[in-house]
Structure formats: structure tokens, C-alpha cells
Amino acid sequence: MTIASIIKRWASLSVLLLVIASLLSGCNATGINNAYADDSVVAPTAHVVDIKDFKFSQALLNVKPGDSITWTNLDIAPHTATAVDKSWTSPELKTGESYTMQVSADTSTAYFCIYHPSMVAALEIVGG
Amino acid sequence: MKSLLKSIALAGVVALSAPAYSASPADLNDLEIAHVAYTADVIDIRYAHMALAISTNPDIHEFAKTMIRDHEAVNEQALGLLAKLGAEAQDNFLSQKLNADAEGILNEMSKLRGEEFDMYYASNELAYHGAVNGLVGDVFIPNIENAEVKALFEAGLKIFQAHEKHADMMVKGLK
Structure with missing residues (x-):
């Protein structure tokens, strides 16, 4: 395994982790709000x-x-x-x-x- | 009109003050107190029915309907409590005095018409509730022994204090 391929694999893994983290926090990788976490609609009281x-x-x-x-x-x-x-x-x-x-x-x-x-x-x- | 209000208020105070009787309201037991309260409610309902029959003032009509509605609700609760306790209210000198005074006031009211009637009715309601509230708050509630009867009188007093305030608004509106 070359140094270049190791860096490439780590980079891919980092992107994957970032996407997972973004989804868990309510946002996708593009920064658009996830519909399930939309706080602009307040439930009636x-x-x-x-x-x-x-x-x-x-x-x-x-x-x-x-x-x-x-x-x-x-x-x-x-x-x-x-x-x-x-x-x-x-x-x-x-x-x-x-x-x-x-x-x-x-x-x-x-x-x-x-x-x-x-x-x-x-x-x-x-x-x- | 001030003299009318003063004389009605004075009559109410005299009617409910202890020195006018051989016995004192403070000596009444719970069942006698219940009888006085029931009697006072019925008297105010009678005044209200006369107001509905004679007055043409919509505010007087609204007030009179409220008196009938509220005093009937209180008496319903009182009768329910007495039934629960297996007791019966006891007639006494103060109930009899209240009834005798009420006959005189109803007789006077029946002779009046128009604004004169309205002012007499409203002024009497103010004086009557003021006198009864003083009696209930200062004499009856401190002397009632049964906790449930006492609680009912405490709730009733809040109602009658609201009536007194309402009657005061009505008297001021008629002036």
C-alpha cells in the first residue's frame, strides 16, 4: 500500500464520518436543514x-x-x-x-x- | 337618593346587629347558621324576581338573573351538604327577623316604578349584601364548627362579595 493510497483511504473515511455526524446533528453535508428537525413549525399548545x-x-x-x-x-x-x-x-x-x-x-x-x-x-x- | 341608600344600609345593619335581639347571631349553631344563610338566599331570589317583573332596565335584569342563578346554586350545594351530613337546617330568631324585614322591603319595592324602583332595588342589593357579608365573614365563619359547612360558607362569601361589588357598579351606573 502506497502512502498516496493510505491518504486516499483516510480521506474517504473522514468524509464518511463527516456525513454521518451531519445526519445525526440534523443537517446533511450540504448544510440544508433536515425536515425531521425543522424547528420553524411550533406545535400548538x-x-x-x-x-x-x-x-x-x-x-x-x-x-x-x-x-x-x-x-x-x-x-x-x-x-x-x-x-x-x-x-x-x-x-x-x-x-x-x-x-x-x-x-x-x-x-x-x-x-x-x-x-x-x-x-x-x-x-x-x-x-x- | 343618598338618604335612601343610607337608610337602606342602616336598616340592613340594624337588622343584622346583635343588640336588636335577645339572642346573638354568635350563639347560633351550625344548623341554625345554615338556616339563616338559606333564608338570606331565598330572600334575595325573591327580590330578583320582583326586579324582573317590574324593571325594564336591561342591566337590572342581568343582575337579577345572576342573583337567581348564583343563590340557587349556593342553596343547592347547601342542601346537598345537609343531606350528606344527615342533618336539617334549624329555624331561629335571625331567620325569622330576616323574613319579616324582607316582607317590608318587598312591600315598598312593589309600589315603585321606573328609575325609582331601579335605584331602590340596586341600593338595597348593595346594602343587603354588605350586611350579610359582614355577618358571614365576621360572625358565622369564625363560629362554624363543621369543616365542610365552614368551607361552603367561605366559598359562598366570595360569591356574595362579588355580588356586592357588582351591586356597587350598578348603583354608580344608575346615578
Whole structure:
């Protein structure tokens, strides 16, 4: 085996190792992102808001389009989660009942309990 | 109107203060306290039904419907708890006094119409919830022995405090 052939074999092995390492790290040898590791698409989040002691557990909730919000009433009195502009509302939620809503980019953000106007909260829509 | 509010508030305080009776609210047992609370709920439901029958103000209607919805929910819980405990609420001097006072207020309210009725109803709700909340928070809850009954009253107090705040908003909106 000549020195030239040894160098050639080591070079080939090095390229092979580099390709394997690149694939394992999410990139191919050309530097283009691997589709399986694409972090530009963020999975929807399922948010939970409890209604207890005449308060929404999160007065301001950061959400993004595609997320869901589930309100659960833990009070004795019935409540609702209703947009201030009335563009969306839960049904009447008795003790232990829940309601889930999907968030879109144009979801109205300020909401309250229609039965108890002092109960107010808001969403903040980010991204989308 | 200020004098009306003052007189209603004063009536509420007098009606629920111990010196007006031979017995004291602080001497009531858990089952008597439960009876007072149930009676107070029923009285407020009666006020609300009269408001729905007489008033044409949408805000008064919304408030009255909330009073009926919430007080019925509390009473349902109270009856459920009493059934679970195998107990029955006991009538007492304070329940009887509350009922007697309520008859007088309902009689007064029935004679009023329009804005005069609305202000009387809203002011009475503010004074009534203020007086009941003071009684529940300062006298009943510290004296209740059963933990489940106490927890129900603590939850109820939060509801009635929200009602008081709502009634205050309503009175200010009517002025």
C-alpha cells in the first residue's frame, strides 16, 4: 500500500464520518436543514385556565394561532368566558364543567364573565 | 337618593346587629347558621324576581338573573351538604327577623316604578349584601364548627362579595 493510497483511504473515511455526524446533528453535508428537525413549525399548545374564587387563573395569557384554551369552572356559581365584543363565548359553565376554544389570529382578546362583570382577563396573541 | 341608600344600609345593619335581639347571631349553631344563610338566599331570589317583573332596565335584569342563578346554586350545594351530613337546617330568631324585614322591603319595592324602583332595588342589593357579608365573614365563619359547612360558607362569601361589588357598579351606573 502506497502512502498516496493510505491518504486516499483516510480521506474517504473522514468524509464518511463527516456525513454521518451531519445526519445525526440534523443537517446533511450540504448544510440544508433536515425536515425531521425543522424547528420553524411550533406545535400548538393546550392552555388551561381555571375559574376559581371569581377569578380567571391567568389574567393575561400568551397564546398563538392554533393553540387551544380550556376553561374549567371550579366555583359554585356558574360562569362564562365571553369576549368583551361578544364575538365568542363559552356556554354557561356550572361547577366542574369545561369549555375549549381554538385560537385564531383574529380572536378577540379581552374577555370577562358575562354574569359577573368584575371578572376580567385577556389573551395576548403572539406569532402567527 | 343618598338618604335612601343610607337608610337602606342602616336598616340592613340594624337588622343584622346583635343588640336588636335577645339572642346573638354568635350563639347560633351550625344548623341554625345554615338556616339563616338559606333564608338570606331565598330572600334575595325573591327580590330578583320582583326586579324582573317590574324593571325594564336591561342591566337590572342581568343582575337579577345572576342573583337567581348564583343563590340557587349556593342553596343547592347547601342542601346537598345537609343531606350528606344527615342533618336539617334549624329555624331561629335571625331567620325569622330576616323574613319579616324582607316582607317590608318587598312591600315598598312593589309600589315603585321606573328609575325609582331601579335605584331602590340596586341600593338595597348593595346594602343587603354588605350586611350579610359582614355577618358571614365576621360572625358565622369564625363560629362554624363543621369543616365542610365552614368551607361552603367561605366559598359562598366570595360569591356574595362579588355580588356586592357588582351591586356597587350598578348603583354608580344608575346615578
